[in-house]
Amino acid sequence: MKTLSIGRRLLHAPPARASLALGSRLLHATPARASLVDCSRVEVKPDAHGGAGAYATVNIAAGDIVETGIVRVLTDVEGNVNPYVFTWSDERPNKVWAAGSGCAMFYNTGNNPNTHMERDFDNNSFSITATKDIKAGEELLHVYKSLQWRKCFADLSAPVSGY
Numbered sequence: 001m002k003t004l005s006i007g008r009r010l011l012h013a014p015p016a017r018a019s020l021a022l023g024s025r026l027l028h029a030t031p032a033r034a035s036l037v038d039c040s041r042v043e044v045k046p047d048a049h050g051g052a053g054a055y056a057t058v059n060i061a062a063g064d065i066v067e068t069g070i071v072r073v074l075t076d077v078e079g080n081v082n083p084y085v086f087t088w089s090d091e092r093p094n095k096v097w098a099a100g101s102g103c104a105m106f107y108n109t110g111n112n113p114n115t116h117m118e119r120d121f122d123n124n125s126f127s128i129t130a131t132k133d134i135k136a137g138e139e140l141l142h143v144y145k146s147l148q149w150r151k152c153f154a155d156l157s158a159p160v161s162g163y
Contacts (some may be wrong), residue, residue: 060134071098135151
């Protein structure tokens with residue numbers, strides 16, 4: 001350990017650590033690590049229907065990634081009656097359900113979707129992409145993968161048919 005003398009005070013610095021003095025604060029550099037979840041462009045707040053919705057915090061261009069995340073595959077869940085789980089396979093009838101990270105579970109569905117969720121079943125991850133330009137403050141909508149056949153979405157499927 002190195003010892004530095006500043007005035008009458010002795011300071012001890014740990015060895016082999018990159019540091020940067022900024023004013024009176026000492027900042028330590030740590031290696032950058034890719035996050036498995038990034039919802040930094042999204043916030044969840046009350047929606048117009050009395051629930052919660054996902055909203056853009058910044059302008060997002062068509063084709064840009066809106067959010068990335070991971071899921072946990074669930075057991076002993078009946079997703080045909082539980083609307084708060086993701087359909088996590090292409091099989092029908094579906095028997096695999098998952099809970100998603102970040103803000104993804106708060107994206108509502110509608111006639112004018114502005115995002116699309118791409119599922120990676122092998123890696124239990126997803127990415128959500130803007131399908132059109134989105135303004136900051138705009139609600140993020142996508143069409144639920146199982147909208148047309150899940151019992152819990154029966155009330156929603158008629159207004160969004162054709163997608």
